[in-house]
Amino acid sequence: MEELQVYAFKYQRAESVTSAAAALSTDDAAKVLSGGMTLLPSMKHRLIAPTVLIDLARLPDLIGVREQADHWWVGSATRHQDVAAHVGLQKAMPGLAQLAGLIGDPQVRARGTLGGSLANNDPSADYPAAALALQADIVTERRSIAADDFFLGMFATALQPDEIITGVRFRTALRSAYAKFKHPASGYAMAGVFVAQYPSAGLDRGGWRVAVTGVANGVFRWQEAEQALAKGTTTPALQRDDVIDDVHAPAAYRTHLAMQMLAQACQAF
Ligand SMILES: Cc1cc2nc3c(=O)[nH]c(=O)nc-3n(C[C@H](O)[C@H](O)[C@H](O)COP(=O)(O)OP(=O)(O)OC[C@H]3O[C@@H](n4cnc5c(N)ncnc54)[C@H](O)[C@@H]3O)c2cc1C
Numbered sequence: 001m002e003e004l005q006v007y008a009f010k011y012q013r014a015e016s017v018t019s020a021a022a023a024l025s026t027d028d029a030a031k032v033l034s035g036g037m038t039l040l041p042s043m044k045h046r047l048i049a050p051t052v053l054i055d056l057a058r059l060p061d062l063i064g065v066r067e068q069a070d071h072w073w074v075g076s077a078t079r080h081q082d083v084a085a086h087v088g089l090q091k092a093m094p095g096l097a098q099l100a101g102l103i104g105d106p107q108v109r110a111r112g113t114l115g116g117s118l119a120n121n122d123p124s125a126d127y128p129a130a131a132l133a134l135q136a137d138i139v140t141e142r143r144s145i146a147a148d149d150f151f152l153g154m155f156a157t158a159l160q161p162d163e164i165i166t167g168v169r170f171r172t173a174l175r176s177a178y179a180k181f182k183h184p185a186s187g188y189a190m191a192g193v194f195v196a197q198y199p200s201a202g203l204d205r206g207g208w209r210v211a212v213t214g215v216a217n218g219v220f221r222w223q224e225a226e227q228a229l230a231k232g233t234t235t236p237a238l239q240r241d242d243v244i245d246d247v248h249a250p251a252a253y254r255t256h257l258a259m260q261m262l263a264q265a266c267q268a269f
Helices: 017-025 039-044 080-084 087-092 094-101 106-111 114-120 127-133 223-231 251-267
Strands: 010-013 030-033 052-055 065-068 071-075 137-140 144-146 165-171 175-182 189-197 208-213
Touching (some): 017 052, 065 087, 080 094, 094 175, 094 189, 114 165, 127 175, 208 223
Antiparallel strands (some): 071 165, 137 144, 137 165
């Protein structure tokens, strides 16, 4: 059996976001650790070799789910299981709570966090779809980044290497739902569609937002679906030139799954 051995590294438990940011900015090879569900396997496989891991997981300022004015705040170190189980969120933003409950398996949901998921931006991860559909602002220790500007393609984001996500503001929707076709082994989305509806006044596409994950090289808004929902017409077949075509599913099957997940999400409204 292959023996997995990480490169040597130091471990620091962060005492505050400020001290974590300072430690990160003084060492190019330092990394923040949140749930460790992606970072630790990457280290075990020697894909990365951080000199220091700065553990954010126990910072109280980064943990929790709260309703505030026109949005829901979720701290970056909040674990998926705690988002899924939040009763207020389940009532007000059912799509978001439901999405968190569909991530991976109970072990992954007990460790994995919102901030780690967004920073990693796996093209099949679930939270990026919620962030785009729910007009989220991704808040860091130095600025706020609109979700529309945050996701830059496969595993790429607008974050600077030494920037720390502190939390996310998800704008409260009138209605929201998420449907996902899981890869049977990993649980990641082979197609995941998040649908949200906002009051239409002043908004294009009648206040509808539809975001898709698992289908292409990165999360994206499905504008034709938004227009069709606004007009009450049938959504045309998804047309993109970057649909994933791999051993798990050919491109045509993934686009078919996206149509099915859109229908399922809308039925849940
Ligand atoms: C078996 C398995 C199944 C999974 N299935 C799914 C699934 O179905 N859907 C899904 O969406 N995800 C899935 N995941 C991913 C998982 O849900 C985690 O969200 C993901 O691994 C990253 O979150 P984390 O908290 O573990 O981050 P970590 O692994 O700790 O960190 C990941 C990266 O983000 C950086 N980072 C962490 N926190 C911050 C922060 N606050 N600010 C800036 N950078 C930060 C780290 O430095 C690192 O580069 C799965 C993972 C596993 C192992």
